[in-house]
Amino acid sequence: MANEIESLLRQVGAVLDGHFLLASGRHSPLYVEKFRLLEQPSHTERLCRLIADHFRPQGVQLVAAPTTGGIILSYEVARQLGVRGIFAEKVQEGRRFGRGFRVAPGERTLVVDDVLTTGSSIREVVEAVRAEGGQPIGVAVLVDRTAGRVDFGLPFFACLTLELPSYDPAECPLCAQRVTLTVT
Numbered sequence: 001m002a003n004e005i006e007s008l009l010r011q012v013g014a015v016l017d018g019h020f021l022l023a024s025g026r027h028s029p030l031y032v033e034k035f036r037l038l039e040q041p042s043h044t045e046r047l048c049r050l051i052a053d054h055f056r057p058q059g060v061q062l063v064a065a066p067t068t069g070g071i072i073l074s075y076e077v078a079r080q081l082g083v084r085g086i087f088a089e090k091v092q093e094g095r096r097f098g099r100g101f102r103v104a105p106g107e108r109t110l111v112v113d114d115v116l117t118t119g120s121s122i123r124e125v126v127e128a129v130r131a132e133g134g135q136p137i138g139v140a141v142l143v144d145r146t147a148g149r150v151d152f153g154l155p156f157f158a159c160l161t162l163e164l165p166s167y168d169p170a171e172c173p174l175c176a177q178r179v180t181l182t183v184t
């Protein structure tokens with residue numbers, strides 16, 4: 001299944017091979033562009049089904065996500081579970097639910113996002129849910145590019161787990177081979 005998902009992501013161009021400059025300044029042979037997947041509703045629906053099926057037995061009452069790609073995930077997972085899907089936007093400190101979104105006291109909330117990189121956006125949504133009195137019951141992502149290194153203290157599910165190597169530019173084997181560097 002993991003292989004099937006990885007080939008799907010490669011096929012649509014959401015996982016790219018090459019030589020990439022990451023936001024951290026490090027170089028990587030792999031790059032994830034989530035919108036190559038999210039722009040295709042049928043593929044997005046298929047991966048969201050894995051998330052919905054995984055957490056359905058937990059009695060999810062609400063799905064919440066961070067902006068921007070997360071909005072699509074929240075909508076689709078919520079649609080499949082037959083519950084509301086909301087999103088939290090960036091404010092000065094963390095994130096909050098605007099636009100009249102409500103979290104009922106104790107509401108069992110699944111937090112979803114597209115790509116897990118550092119986990120900070122997801123943490124902020126988990127905190128926003130708790131701040132409203134809701135109960136986060138799990139975290140799900142399409143792609144975990146930390147190879148399972150981030151722990152939210154909640155049940156976690158990733159459709160695909162990737163080990164994403166990165167190199168200090170001074171020690172980068174792709175630089176050594178003079179492969180053209182792509183700035184993303």
Ligand SMILES: [Zn+2]
Nearest residue numbers: 027172174175
């Ligand atoms: Zn390099």
